[in-house]
Amino acid sequence: MELLNFSADPLSVLPPVVALTLAIVSRRVLLSLGVGIILGALLLTDWSLGNTASYVFDQFTAVFWSDGALNTWSLSIMAFLVLLGMMTAMLTLSGGTRAFAEWAQARVKSKRGSKLLAAFLGVFIFVDDYFNSLAVGAISRPVTDRFYVSRAKLAYILDSTAAPMCVIMPASSWGAYIITIVGGILLSHGVTEYSPLEAFVRLIPMNFYALFALLMVFAVAWFGLNVGKMREHEIAASQGHGFDAQDASTEKQAHELDEELDIKESENGKVSDLILPILVLIVATVAAMIYTGAQALAGNGADFSVLGAFENTDVGTSLVCGALFGLAVALVTVLKQGISLAETFATLWVGAKSMFGAILILIFAWTIGSVISDMNTGTYLSSLAQGNIGYQWLPVILFLLSGMMAFSTGTSWGTFGIMLPIAGDMAAASDMALMLPMLSAVLAGSVFGDHCSPISDTTILSSTGARCNHIDHVATQLPYALAVALVASVGFIVLGMTESIAISFAAASVVFVLVCFGLSMLSKAKMVKAY
Numbered sequence: 290m291e292l293l294n295f296s297a298d299p300l301s302v303l304p305p306v307v308a309l310t311l312a313i314v315s316r317r318v319l320l321s322l323g324v325g326i327i328l329g330a331l332l333l334t335d336w337s338l339g340n341t342a343s344y345v346f347d348q349f350t351a352v353f354w355s356d357g358a359l360n361t362w363s364l365s366i367m368a369f370l371v372l373l374g375m376m377t378a379m380l381t382l383s384g385g386t387r388a389f390a391e392w393a394q395a396r397v398k399s400k401r402g403s404k405l406l407a408a409f410l411g412v413f414i415f416v417d418d419y420f421n422s423l424a425v426g427a428i429s430r431p432v433t434d435r436f437y438v439s440r441a442k443l444a445y446i447l448d449s450t451a452a453p454m455c456v457i458m459p460a461s462s463w464g465a466y467i468i469t470i471v472g473g474i475l476l477s478h479g480v481t482e483y484s485p486l487e488a489f490v491r492l493i494p495m496n497f498y499a500l501f502a503l504l505m506v507f508a509v510a511w512f513g514l515n516v517g518k519m520r521e522h523e524i525a526a527s528q529g530h531g532f533d534a535q536d537a538s539t540e541k542q543a544h545e546l547d548e549e550l551d552i553k554e555s556e557n558g559k560v561s562d563l564i565l566p567i568l569v570l571i572v573a574t575v576a577a578m579i580y581t582g583a584q585a586l587a588g589n590g591a592d593f594s595v596l597g598a599f600e601n602t603d604v605g606t607s608l609v610c611g612a613l614f615g616l617a618v619a620l621v622t623v624l625k626q627g628i629s630l631a632e633t634f635a636t637l638w639v640g641a642k643s644m645f646g647a648i649l650i651l652i653f654a655w656t657i658g659s660v661i662s663d664m665n666t667g668t669y670l671s672s673l674a675q676g677n678i679g680y681q682w683l684p685v686i687l688f689l690l691s692g693m694m695a696f697s698t699g700t701s702w703g704t705f706g707i708m709l710p711i712a713g714d715m716a717a718a719s720d721m722a723l724m725l726p727m728l729s730a731v732l733a734g735s736v737f738g739d740h741c742s743p744i745s746d747t748t749i750l751s752s753t754g755a756r757c758n759h760i761d762h763v764a765t766q767l768p769y770a771l772a773v774a775l776v777a778s779v780g781f782i783v784l785g786m787t788e789s790i791a792i793s794f795a796a797a798s799v800v801f802v803l804v805c806f807g808l809s810m811l812s813k814a815k816m817v818k819a820y
Contacts, residue, residue, distance in 0.1 A: 296665035304329035322653040329660035365605030372612035378640025379619035384558020400436040404510035411450025418451040426754020439526035440757035441765040448751035453499035474713035495729035497780035519765040566619040574611025578602040654706025681785035688734040695738025704735040
């Protein structure tokens with residue numbers, strides 16, 4: 290069917306604006322994305338109901354079946370998410386989380402060490418933010434409680450390592466999702482200089498918010514930077530308060546989560562039951578990436594190189610292979626304990642179900658991304674900026690705009706799905722050299738907004754994993770998130786002006802040091818020294 294051209298029409302922004310507005314009002318991401326998809330389809334087909342239904346059906350079908358064959362790319366990503374959920378459930382069932390907590394309790398000897406343990410675990414367990422927040426919380430909470438670290442501080446550490454790590458790691462649920470969207474953007478704009486995986490890797494050093502959020506966690510843990518409400522919680526914790534039931538709502542939240550997961554931890558688990566499956570997942574995924582990349586190089590008659598292999602790898606297939614190996618090892622750790630097959634299969638189903646919501650968001654995000662691309666939304670927005678807003682300001686503007694969107698909707702993934710295609714279209718219509726900086730700005734802004742949002746799943750799970758009052762977690766985390774956002778904003782301003790990663794990262798680093806120094810002075814002025 291023939292679609293209308295909206296490249297110079299203000300109506301091109303209507304579907305994403307309606308989707309975002311509805312998401313803010315209703316806080317229902319799937320409904321909002323669905324309305325945006327249908328509205329865009331109606332506009333593209335000149336309000337023909339028959340053509341609209343056909344267009345929407347074609348866009349949804351393309352997720353599973355494209356060009357007369359299975360869409361192995363999108364299907365492999367969805368399979369990876371399901372396998373990841375099943376593996377997470379097995380790690381809980383095996384008792385590996387419990388065993389590691391007991392092991393760490395006997396070895397950590399200081400308050401600083403307990404905080405650093407939680408931070409390092411948050412960095413290490415990066416396969417999924419859901420698993421990160423809950424597993425690291427369960428492992429670290431007994432240790433941090435022992436050294437009188439406030440639950441609010443633990444929740445901050447969980448939240449500030451979960452999404453920031455996931456968004457910069459390709460072997461994670463977030464990485465797979467982002468690589469998929471970026472791959473579609475590159476294809477739609479005919480970018481062939483780098484593969485989707487290589488583009489993702491290039492985005493990492495430009496994701497200023499994620500990188501400096503991680504650095505801030507270690508600075509806070511090492512130097513004891515306690516400002517705002519966090520200072521009050523740390524003082525109370527040093528006096529032995531705040532480690533029992535926080536309040537009825539927090540305990541109810543934790544109980545409901547435990548009931549939903551419905552997984553009983555084994556008491557016979559070992560530390561290796563947690564560490565080994567995760568290591569196997571990482572190693573097997575990397576090995577599969579190298580292997581599939583080497584096969585592609587051989588098919589093209591090119592010589593093998595590690596970089597060339599990663600540039601030509603089949604990311605989806607590699608992630609599925611890695612997840613299968615990780616799940617297999619996790620299953621072995623469960624079966625060797627004599628846990629019944631009935632309980633094992635029931636737990637696998639619980640793990641698979643935990644990913645269904647993410648998969649639905651992914652499908653809807655892919656679809657609205659296609660609609661936004663067909664609407665030429667980015668081209669129109671770029672035309673508005675021309676002559677009014679210098680292209681060098683677009684990265685920081687996208688960072689702040691994505692942050693507001695993610696904060697309002699409580700979802701990074703929904704913001705990725707809406708804003709990444711727009712950023713790609715704007716870069717293609719203005720300056721292709723800003724393609725990756727603008728995409729990285731969206732990723733950074735989405736994590737920033739999600740990090741601060743009280744309705745974000747990751748924020749809620751972090752407070753639950755730490756058994757901290759949710760509003761206390763939001764209030765104590767906000768000053769650190771805003772400080773890192775300031776650092777990131779400077780980085781994106783310099784990046785837009787210079788298009789140099791080295792110069793912009795150096796500028797952001799200088800601001801980060803100054804911010805940490807300021808927080809340290811503020812903390813020392815008003816906080817009883819913890820060590």
